[in-house]
Amino acid sequence: MFNWKRIGMAAGAGIASLVLSVAGVAAEQTVKVGMVVGLSGAGADIGESMVRGADLYLALHKQELPRGVSVELIKRDDGSNPDRTKRLAQELVVRDKVQLLTGVTLSPQALTIAPISTAAKIPTILMNATTGSLTRASPYFVRFSYANWQMAYTLGAWAAKHDINSAYTLVADYAAGHDMEAGFKRGFEDNGGKLVGSDRTPMGTTDYLPAMARIKAAAPKSLFVFTLSGAPSIATMKAFRDSGLQAAGVQLLTTAQNVSDQQLPQTGPATVGMIDSAVYIATDASPGAKEFLAAFKKAYGPNAMPDLPAVAAWNSMEAVFGVIKKHGAQFTSKQAMDVLTTWKSPNTPAGAIAIDPQTRDIVHDVTMARIRQVGDHYENVAFDVVKGVKDPWKALNPEK
Template sequence: MSRIVSLTASVFAIGLFAGSAVAAGDTITIGIPVGLSGANSVVAPSVVQASELAVDEINAKGGILGKKVVLEVADDASGAAGAQKAYDLLIFKKKVDAIVAMETSAARNAGLPIVNRGKIPYIYTSFYEGRSCNPYMYINAWVPEQQVAPIVDYFNKQGAKTFFLIGSDYAFGRGMLAFTKEYIEKNGGKVVGDEYAPMDATDWTAVLAKVKAVNPDAIITSTAGGAPNVTLTKQLRAAGIKALYGNLAVDEGTARSMGADAEGIYIAGSYFTNIDTPANKSFLAAVEKKFGNDLKTPNELSVPQYEAILAYKAAVEKAGTTEAAKVVPALAEVSVEGPRGTIAMSKQRHAPLTMYLGQVKADGSVSIISSFKDVDPGEQCPKLK
């Protein structure tokens, strides 16, 4: 599948200005805050492309409630300060009807108070540490209860007894690894070290020195999606560390960008490009037809974004309006048939997901080892209806 190194400004302009010539009231606008800069900049272009494909498909079939759908894309800089600016811009200046966002947990947490003030539907499409609950928010990506077990259980079967955990020092990194540590110890393993670095860390020398000192059987990492995965993996390989390597945060697109360094990484997720279903094949054909040589690899972060926009359409049509008071509850009542299968955010505003355990091959693609159908997200937001 063809890809590009970077995405030109003209592609983003499609999302930013597509509705400028349409009269007010004739459009439904979806806001897309995403890390065009910062840690998520490696994956953001694929997320924008997935959003554009979804909107094109919706508009080709008459829009939503007969109205054309347009996108407003804003850079959240992959962090809290940038997210505050992006959400203010989208909600109060651009007057978007909804937010659909693949973001870091830091950006999400900073944006939620602004969503509360704006009172608009919000679908969060990034895998995350779990238990983020808000009256306006739904999540269609995985949480630790769905993603950690396949990797740890597999490593246990390979004879791993000692584990070293490495994460980014923010909600996602610490939340994921706290769950992972508990799961490892509950299943008879031992965590011999855990280290955290800033989200924008580029030098992992000190952390990797500690890994080499204890020589664990397995390493599990949970860094901010994108750039930190690249630098950590490159330096881990250069250090000659041979332990089993499970990464809780790398997507297939980022793995492809790493080249040979990614080979052998174990990952668990709800989407890989080689899922052999008619729906996934149709999606891949459509996205390649639209973007051609400019296509960024569809992945665990971009595909939920695509499906979330379709879910918003379904909820608005069920509600018969874009009014948040009616759309928000409708989001729990609709389902989407997408590349990952049937997705319904019906379990405490989260979604049961079919999960896959895979290993990255030399060309960056993923070999699927096993699958787990309809894994429940567990208790996430029991107080929200």
């Protein structure tokens, strides 16, 4: 004889279970973050580093998200081409319905995204793209890397104050290179230094010996260099050595990302003695830096060395998680911007960072370091620091 009561109870339990299951599925929410980077072309080294840093943060911290919430990082390779950057950003916003944009390898690419971010009110976290004026291009831009003048002006001022009284500049001929050139010049000359010459080279060139010949003829006490990371920067350092400038005692000056820790095995003796301004050094002894370096090597191999774009990507994803932890998956543009523009993190791989809400740009310490041979390898060795540096360009060029 059938027990209709028992069957009814079982059916009711099954329905309840199904309802709970459906509710659980409905509760799962995905935050879509569009990441446009150059994984090919002139910015490929930078783009690859950013992807590694972002992926590593997601892998290690996804369990910290609110229950039922996940982050989908939708990556697009723009080939370091600004026109393609613009098209891909539009697709991510219109077709993929991303709530945030990030990545952005070089400054020209960022400029093409600015009107899209503004029109769609999409918060855009810059992991690189370092020209000072960029954060003024859209009210939805927030930068987590650095501004060129933070590094270049600070280095120029430091050099002039430390008995380096003449300099020549050699930079890549694009927006960030011009910005670095102007920043170093202003910091150097504001503090009594004299610029004796300058040179601009095509972005992707690896032939620097003609420029080195002109520099040698000018006989400066120092040479400030900013070229693209990767093959161009490696070629620059080798040309500096091969031209005899290193042997002649010319002090090489640059910013740390120009010769990243990853590239030191390739530049080797050509960079020994080089002084650079840095906001991140892979071998730093701080807890955040040590933990990040260990995780990076575990994920990407014992010989992998993270650089600043990887750290900026890691820090950017921490801020993305900060937005979600505070407001859940369905946050508004205003809610996201309120979190991003007041963001502070005390123990990142690059030390304590903060975003200046007035400029939407990062504030951090700038370290002076010198390349030295340590045992059988080469390292950035810190020897001085300038605390709490905001972008000097914005201070010297206030908005009207």
